[in-house]
Amino acid sequence: xxxxxxxxxxxxxxxxxxxxxxxxxxxxxxxxxxxxxxxxxxxxxxxxxxxxxxxxxxxxxxxxxxxxxxxxxxxxxxxxxxxxxxxxxxxxxxxxxxxxxxxxxxxxxxxxxxxxxxxxxxxxxxxxxxxxxxxxxxxxxxxxxxxxxxxxxxxxxxxxxxxxxxxxxxxxxxxxxxxxxxxxxxxxxxxxxxxxxxxxxxxxxxxxxxxxxxxxxxxxxxxxxxxxxxxxxxxxxxxxxxxxxxxxxxxxxxxxxxxxxxxxxxxxxxxxxxxxxxxxxxxxxxxxxxxxxxxxxxxxxxxxxxxxxxxxxxxxxxxxxxxxxxxxxxxxxxxxxxxxxxxxxxxxxxxxxxxxxxxxxxxxxxxxx
Numbered sequence: 001x002x003x004x005x006x007x008x009x010x011x012x013x014x015x016x017x018x019x020x021x022x023x024x025x026x027x028x029x030x031x032x033x034x035x036x037x038x039x040x041x042x043x044x045x046x047x048x049x050x051x052x053x054x055x056x057x058x059x060x061x062x063x064x065x066x067x068x069x070x071x072x073x074x075x076x077x078x079x080x081x082x083x084x085x086x087x088x089x090x091x092x093x094x095x096x097x098x099x100x101x102x103x104x105x106x107x108x109x110x111x112x113x114x115x116x117x118x119x120x121x122x123x124x125x126x127x128x129x130x131x132x133x134x135x136x137x138x139x140x141x142x143x144x145x146x147x148x149x150x151x152x153x154x155x156x157x158x159x160x161x162x163x164x165x166x167x168x169x170x171x172x173x174x175x176x177x178x179x180x181x182x183x184x185x186x187x188x189x190x191x192x193x194x195x196x197x198x199x200x201x202x203x204x205x206x207x208x209x210x211x212x213x214x215x216x217x218x219x220x221x222x223x224x225x226x227x228x229x230x231x232x233x234x235x236x237x238x239x240x241x242x243x244x245x246x247x248x249x250x251x252x253x254x255x256x257x258x259x260x261x262x263x264x265x266x267x268x269x270x271x272x273x274x275x276x277x278x279x280x281x282x283x284x285x286x287x288x289x290x291x292x293x294x295x296x297x298x299x300x301x302x303x304x305x306x307x308x309x310x311x312x313x314x315x316x317x318x319x320x321x322x323x324x325x326x327x328x329x330x331x332x333x334x335x336x337x338x339x340x341x342x343x344x345x346x347x348x349x350x351x352x353x354x355x356x357x358x359x360x361x362x363x364x365x366x367x368x369x
Contacts, residue, residue: 002026003241003279005272007264008058008210008253011368014045016261022052024265029251032057032090034368035081036074046085056208056249057087057133060361063097064123064137064172065110067303072126079131089134091177091208092127094120094168100307102314105365106358107140108306112164115302117171124172136207138177139165141223143353144346145190158187158196166202175246176202179210180236181229185221194236198243204286206244209237211271212253217356218349224360226256228267234274241278245286250275255364304335312343313354319343 004026009017017028028049035043046055059078062070082090095107110116128135169176178201187194211234213227229252241247252267312319322329323344330340 066096091136099310102310109142136177141182158192162197162200175207176205238278
């Protein structure tokens with residue numbers, strides 16, 4: 001089975017792509033949230049591109065791990081948008097993006113404890129019932145880093161992260177969109193080797209790969225989608241090609257300091273070469289080819305933890321209160337003292353890096369509107 005290589009589409013590139021040779025790319029990924037309220041003209045443009053290339057739908061606003069449940073009207077709108085552009089599958093981030101009335105506008109990774117997996121399974125079932133497309137979940141960049149609340153340090157954190165990702169994919173009955181740049185930067189930022197991650201990853205679930213280039217910020221690597229794909233990420237790609245028998249697509253992302261379409265097509269050619277060379281090596285064979293609740297009152301420990309984390313990241317004054325007296329904050333909110341102590345211990349540079357991501361995404365949304 002061929003592995004398609006393409007790019008995550010940006011509006012600036014549409015006119016040039018309409019004139020480009022069909023062989024320039026193999027596949028296009030669209031930001032499906034942008035289509036929910038898109039004018040008919042934009043949808044017609046995408047449908048015309050869809051007659052030349054397969055279209056994949058990528059979302060950023062679902063928050064499938066949210067303990068408070070999903071906005072089902074939003075899910076229905078995503079389903080309609082996917083149908084309008086005839087998307088082959090629908091991908092989202094394994095995260096939550098809102099809690100306790102706070103809209104973070106950025107991704108917060110979810111845990112794999114029993115309650116989190118139950119929430120994920122319930123939310124994913126809602127998505128699968130409404131969106132008539134295969135569902136893939138992406139490993140988000142976790143700039144906040146380990147540890148999670150009340151979790152003992154592990155000698156192989158990369159292996160632990162992969163196990164959590166795999167357990168989550170199984171609970172959601174979803175395939176994997178493996179973002180190799182997110183993975184690379186998580187390993188750098190927290191000091192573990194990517195080889196650890198491979199030990200627990202269910203490679204048969206991997207259907208799509210994301211690649212991008214990022215920047216260093218106060219000693220942390222941020223997947224800013226603003227640079228060419230790193231050589232180290234391409235080396236990871238070559239390895240995954242040989243180990244993921246159901247891999248179907250590789251997508252390159254670029255959002256900041258947007259290059260010309262010619263520069264992006266050069267990136268596509270560069271990635272294609274890596275894929276072609278990797279396919280000359282022996283590849284794993286699949287054993288089972290992968291086929292492609294409404295908001296409610298806060299009442300569970302998971303909802304409380306997510307709400308506290310959202311407020312901590314969104315409200316500097318609240319964060320200062322938590323840091324000043326974690327024990328009092330835990331008592332005030334009825335939260336686990338261990339969890340609040342973890343909040344208070346979060347490095348300032350990681351919180352600032354997260355807020356920087358918030359601001360960047362807010363600026364992109366404003367520019368699009």
